Structures are given as structure tokens and as C-alpha cells.
Amino acid sequence: MLGLDKRDLTLLxxxxxxxxxxxxxxxxFPTGSELAQFNAGYPDLMQRFIIFGIFAIGFNILFGLxxxxxxxxxxxxxxxxxxxxxMFKLLGYNIVPGILLSLLVSGLFALAIGYISLRRxxxxxxxxxxxxxxxxxxxxxxxxxxxxxxxxGLQVYGTDPQYLMGPDSPNIPxxxxxxxxxTHFIEVGPWLWQFNAGYYFCAVVMLxxxxxxxxxxxxxxxxxxxxxxxxxQRMRYTGLNPRPYTLAAFVISxxxxxxxxxxxxxxxxxxxxxxxxxxxxGEVVLMTILGGAGTLIGPVLGAGMxxxxxxxxxxxNDSILHQWFxxxxxxxxxxxxFMIHPFIGKGWHLTLGIIFMLVVIFLPGGLVEGGQRIGRxxxxxxxxxxxxxxxxxxxxxxxx
Amino acid sequence: MGxxxxxxxxxxxxxxxxxxxVNLSVAENSVHAIIGPNGAGKSTLLNCLVGKLIPDTGSVxxxxxxxxxxxxxxxxxxxxxxxxxTPEIFGDLTVFENVMIPCFARRDGAFRLHAFETVxxxxxxxxxxxxxxxxxxxxxxxxxxxxxxxxxxxxxxxMAMCLVQEPRLLLxxxxxxxxxxxxxxxxxxxxxxxxxxxxxxMAIIEHDMHVVFSLADRITVLAQGTPLVEDIPExxxxxxxxxxxxxxxxx
Numbered sequence: 001m002l003g004l005d006k007r008d009l010t011l012l013x014x015x016x017x018x019x020x021x022x023x024x025x026x027x028x029f030p031t032g033s034e035l036a037q038f039n040a041g042y043p044d045l046m047q048r049f050i051i052f053g054i055f056a057i058g059f060n061i062l063f064g065l066x067x068x069x070x071x072x073x074x075x076x077x078x079x080x081x082x083x084x085x086x087m088f089k090l091l092g093y094n095i096v097p098g099i100l101l102s103l104l105v106s107g108l109f110a111l112a113i114g115y116i117s118l119r120r121x122x123x124x125x126x127x128x129x130x131x132x133x134x135x136x137x138x139x140x141x142x143x144x145x146x147x148x149x150x151x152x153g154l155q156v157y158g159t160d161p162q163y164l165m166g167p168d169s170p171n172i173p174x175x176x177x178x179x180x181x182x183t184h185f186i187e188v189g190p191w192l193w194q195f196n197a198g199y200y201f202c203a204v205v206m207l208x209x210x211x212x213x214x215x216x217x218x219x220x221x222x223x224x225x226x227x228x229x230x231x232x233q234r235m236r237y238t239g240l241n242p243r244p245y246t247l248a249a250f251v252i253s254x255x256x257x258x259x260x261x262x263x264x265x266x267x268x269x270x271x272x273x274x275x276x277x278x279x280x281x282g283e284v285v286l287m288t289i290l291g292g293a294g295t296l297i298g299p300v301l302g303a304g305m306x307x308x309x310x311x312x313x314x315x316x317n318d319s320i321l322h323q324w325f326x327x328x329x330x331x332x333x334x335x336x337x338f339m340i341h342p343f344i345g346k347g348w349h350l351t352l353g354i355i356f357m358l359v360v361i362f363l364p365g366g367l368v369e370g371g372q373r374i375g376r377x378x379x380x381x382x383x384x385x386x387x388x389x390x391x392x393x394x395x396x397x398x399x400x
Numbered sequence: 401m402g403x404x405x406x407x408x409x410x411x412x413x414x415x416x417x418x419x420x421x422v423n424l425s426v427a428e429n430s431v432h433a434i435i436g437p438n439g440a441g442k443s444t445l446l447n448c449l450v451g452k453l454i455p456d457t458g459s460v461x462x463x464x465x466x467x468x469x470x471x472x473x474x475x476x477x478x479x480x481x482x483x484x485x486t487p488e489i490f491g492d493l494t495v496f497e498n499v500m501i502p503c504f505a506r507r508d509g510a511f512r513l514h515a516f517e518t519v520x521x522x523x524x525x526x527x528x529x530x531x532x533x534x535x536x537x538x539x540x541x542x543x544x545x546x547x548x549x550x551x552x553x554x555x556x557x558x559m560a561m562c563l564v565q566e567p568r569l570l571l572x573x574x575x576x577x578x579x580x581x582x583x584x585x586x587x588x589x590x591x592x593x594x595x596x597x598x599x600x601x602m603a604i605i606e607h608d609m610h611v612v613f614s615l616a617d618r619i620t621v622l623a624q625g626t627p628l629v630e631d632i633p634e635x636x637x638x639x640x641x642x643x644x645x646x647x648x649x650x651x
Contacts, residue, residue: 239476
């Protein structure tokens with residue numbers, strides 16, 4: 001079905017079900033309980049999971065398949081955001097033209113940057129992309145202020161033309177009248193679930209993006225991209241030109257980033273230059289590696305994990321810690337709080353750094369490899385003499 | 401006229417004359433060996449044939465067309481495949497995928513954005529790949545990571561990747577370098593089999609006399625960048641100049 005084999009279809013179905021039920025699954029703790037601060041099931045954060053998931057899926061098409069490490073992907077995200085906000089300003093708050101334009105503009109931008117950067121490989125390629133992204137960032141901040149509104153960031157003003165705005169069109173981003181902000185609350189017992197229109201729109205877009213990524217991974221084109229990573233010399237002497245393959249991968253992943261940027265602006269009609277900064281580019285690299293570069297689901301997991309830590313850990317402060325450890329004697333309580341203090345609140349980067357280090361050292365394949373190892377552990381029980389019977393292990397399926 | 405015609409090729413690296421006025425004609429459906437001591441310019445010559453190096457002067461014609469100024473992938477698309485001294489394969493891919501890639505390259509050319517097809521749906525290409533793997537006795541290993549193959553198997557795989565393209569000229573760069581005697585003999589048998597079964601021209605660069613004399617129809621001896629003699633193997637063996645430049649040294 002859908003041109004996918006059974007395994008990929010299962011994966012897609014699982015992701016779809018998880019997306020559908022996320023508002024429930026991410027809110028495991030009753031509202032008002034002490035653990036409620038670990039809940040992630042509110043629209044703003046869930047949208048971010050999805051949007052950065054798309055960003056990372058696209059980044060993985062370039063980095064995971066071809067091995068070309070771009071340090072400038074945030075530039076495409078920023079360009080996508082600007083394009084969408086401009087559509088809001090010129091045409092009106094329907095998000096469809098904005099998202100289409102963000103795809104187009106980021107694709108063209110990626111074509112230009114990729115055409116130049118892909119003349120080099122390895123570290124030189126990374127540096128070139130980084131340079132381009134930082135140039136874009138600096139330009140957006142200063143020279144291009146008429147387009148980007150500089151430091152303030154691009155936003156929609158009452159004086160903007162908005163030619164396609166009807167008299168009763170909503171005055172916030174909407175999809176043919178369905179406001180992105182619209183949220184349906186359901187209370188079940190102590191739980192409060194929030195079903196947000198914007199989130200579900202993003203989720204549908206992500207499922208499409210994920211489906212396309214699976215198709216690319218399984219296509220001859222995807223195989224060629226892995227060949228680029230493996231041995232360019234052999235590729236050339238097999239009559240294939242690696243350059244257009246890498247450029248196509250670069251443009252596709254740039255368009256994913258632009259799409260993510262467009263969605264970001266659609267959820268919150270603002271676009272600032274800081275979205276293009278190198279820290280944002282670095283973040284998507286972390287997400288992809290943390291989740292598992294070259295795997296299908298890894299980047300989404302990595303994006304979710306980083307955004308979760310960013311939002312949840314950074315909210316925990318000392319007084320919450322004191323509450324947790326109040327059962328300890330006073331001296332010990334203070335000591336415990338003192339020990340944990342650097343890892344929470346503003347120190348969440350430290351926690352992320354440690355997790356990242358542990359993953360890279362012990363699970364080079366990322367969280368996905370962790371999952372696979374656990375899976376293998378369970379499978380091995382029961383049939384321990386498996387290895388002796390079977391011939392050498394077959395290579396794992398790509399993106400397993 | 402041969403399928404490959406090299407005329408008056410010169411190549412200089414700084415002060416070193418790597419190739420000096422090399423003329424070579426490889427006849428269609430023959431095995432032509434190029435031998436010579438270390439530093440004779442064998443590899444330089446080969447690199448000039450595949451577009452990795454551009455000769456300073458002279459011409460290289462393949463099937464009536466010049467290969468000079470073309471990139472390696474263009475030259476491959478003309479029908480020249482190359483086997484490297486150390487096997488160059490796609491180590492991260494499975495054996496089967498390694499063979500599928502040249503199948504796609506042959507059908508679709510240097511680039512095609514086939515992002516929405518599925519590899520396994522290309523029935524005729526899959527059959528081609530399976531056929532060549534069966535021919536090479538590698539069909540059982542099709543799902544293995546090619547990096548985990550033994551060196552001999554890597555060589556077979558590389559050979560399979562070249563042959564599945566059905567090249568008109570197969571260039572082999574020291575196919576038995578660093579192999580044990582038994583492996584060398586296996587490679588000789590493999591090449592002989594390929595020669596008998598397929599309409600293919602082979603040019604072999606080789607160090608090992610045993611390999612050369614058991615395979616070649618014609619031999620060119622290079623020394624210091626220039627061809628000393630070119631003849632059939634029986635005459636090369638006893639040729640005084642060759643004895644002096646090459647065989648004599650070895651004994």
C-alpha cells in the first residue's frame with residue numbers, strides 16, 4: 001500500500017497513531033498534580049515537536065544519507081518563516097500561500113547555496129554552509145531590514161495590505177477559516193486534554209513529509225545518496241555524477257527546513273533573524289545525531305527529546321526541587337538541591353550535553369540504536385543458540 | 401584499428417617524464433597486458449585512459465571518439481569500466497545494492513531523480529543483478545554488508561559491478577596485487593572465464609608475470625614511461641630487452 005512495504009507501512013502507521021493521540025499520551029499526569037509539570041501535551045510544545053521533527057527529517061535526508069554535514073540549515077528555516085509572514089502581510093492570514101511560498105523560496109535559496117557549497121566536501125562544505133547561514137543572519141539583521149524588519153522581527157501590522165482578506169476572515173493564521181489557535185478542551189477525570197487545530201495541521205504535514213522521506217530512503221535515488229556517502233570514487237567510475245545527486249538532496253532538505261519555518265510562522269505569525277543563527281543550525285545537527293542519523297524515525301525522536309528537555313527541564317527551579325526533597329532532613333535536602341541545581345532551569349544545556357555525550361559514546365547509532373539493542377535483548381531470550389545456526393548476519397534494513 | 405588507440409601520449413609531473421610518447425593499440429575482444437617495473441608509468445597511463453589525468457600531448461581514442469577532456473563518469477558511460485588495485489566498492493551498502501547501482505547507471509545515465517520509485521520494483525534490473533551475482537558465485541552473500549566481505553570476495557564484487565554494465569573495455573589495475581598464490585590463481589580462472597564467456601576487451605596492468613602470461617593475448621612492456629616492445633606473450637618471454645629491463649632484475 002502507498003508503495004511501501006509492510007515494515008515501513010507499520011512504522012508510518014505507528015507514527016500516525018502517536019501523532020493523533022499525542023495530546024493524550026503526552027499528558028500522563030493529572031492536571032494539578034505535582035508531576036503535571038512534566039506534561040508536554042500543550043499545543044505550543046507539541047507544535048514545536050512536530051515542526052522541529054520536520055526540520056530534522058529533512059536534515060537527515062542530506063546528512064544521514066549523503067554524509068554531507070550542513071551547518072547552515074537554519075538559514076532555510078528562517079527564509080521559510082520570512083516568506084510565510086510576507087504572504088500574511090500581502091495576501092492575508094490563510095496559511096496555504098505562505099507555506100507554498102516558503103517551500104519555493106527555501107528551495108531556490110538552497111539551490112544557490114548548495115550549488116556553491118557542494119563544490120567542496122567534508123569540513124570545507126560544513127564551513128561554507130555555516131558561512132552562508134551566518135551571512136544570511138547578519139544580512140537579515142542589518143542591510144535587509146526593509147524585508148526582514150531587522151531586530152524587531154517581521155510581523156503583520158494593521159496597515160498591511162492583505163489583499164485577499166475578506167470582511168469576515170479571521171485576523172489570525174487560519175486554514176480556510178479554521179483558526180490555528182483553535183483548541184478543543186476535553187476534561188476526563190483529573191486530566192485536561194487539549195486538541196489544537198494548529199497541532200493537527202502540523203501533524204498532517206509531518207506525516208506527509210515523513211512518508212516522502214520513507215519513499216526517498218527506499219528509492220534508487222536514496223540508494224545513490226548512500227553510495228555518495230560510501231564511495232564517491234567508485235560512483236564516478238560507475239558512470240554516475242555525484243554532484244547533481246548531492247545537490248538534489250541539499251535542495252530537498254532545504255525545502256523541508258523551509259517548510260518547518262513556514263509552519264513555525266503559521267503557528268505564531270512572527271519571524272526573527274535569530275531563527276537563522278548558527279545555534280539553530282547546530283541544534284538540528286544535535287537532534288539528528290541524538291536520534292540516529294541515517295535512520296527514518298531517529299531525527300523525530302531526537303527533535304522531540306531536545307525540545308522536551310528544553311521546555312520541561314528549564315522550567316524546574318530550586319523551589320520545586322525543595323518540594324521534591326522535603327522528605328529529607330534539612331541538611332541533606334539542601335545538599336541534594338545544590339547537587340541538582342546546575343542541571344535544571346538555565347542549566348538544562350548541561351543535562352542535554354551529558355545525554356548527548358553518553359549517546360554518542362555508548363550508542364553511536366543514536367536513540368534508535370538503543371531501541372534496537374533493547375529489542376534484540378528481548379528477542380535473544382528463548383532462542384539463545386541462534387547465532388551458531390545462522391550464516392553471517394545480514395546487514396540491517398536501512399532506517400530500521 | 402583497435403577499440404582503444406593511444407597515440408603519442410606524453411605526461412610530465414614537474415621534472416619527471418612519467419609517460420614519453422606512448423603508443424598503444426588494443427584490439428577488440430582481446431586481452432592486452434601492460435607490464436613494466438615499478439615507476440614505469442603503468443598507472444599513469446591507466447589514469448589517462450579513464451579521465452583522472454589529462455595527458456600533456458597526444459590522443460586517446462576509444463571506439464573512434466576521444467576520451468580526453470571527459471570526466472570519469474562520462475568515460476564510463478562510453479563503455480569503459482575500471483577495476484582498482486584495492487577493490488573500490490560501496491562498503492556501507494549490501495552486496496545486492498552494490499550491483500544494483502551500476503545497473504541503474506547503465507539504464508538511467510549519470511543522473512536521474514528517481515526519488516519516488518522503489519528499488520525492488522525494477523524487475524528487469526533486479527534480474528540482471530541476480531544473474532551477475534549467480535555468475536560470480538556470490539548470490540548467497542547478496543544481503544551481506546559488502547564491507548564485511550573477504551578481500552577476494554570484494555574483488556569478485558567489484559568485477560561483478562563492472563561486468564553488469566557490459567562494458568566494451570574493462571581496465572584492470574593489478575587485479576592480483578597483494579594476493580596469496582591461491583587467490584591469484586582463482587582470479588586468473590575468473591578472468592579467463594569472463595574472457596571466454598563474454599565479448600569483452602580487457603586491458604590489464606600487472607606486476608605478476610604468472611598472471612600476465614596465463615591471460616594475455618598481447619603484451620606491452622613499459623619502462624621509464626616508454627613502450628619497449630609489444631608482442632605476443634611467447635615472444636615477450638625471450639625478448640632480450642625485456643629480460644634486461646624487467647625479468648632480469650627480478651631474478
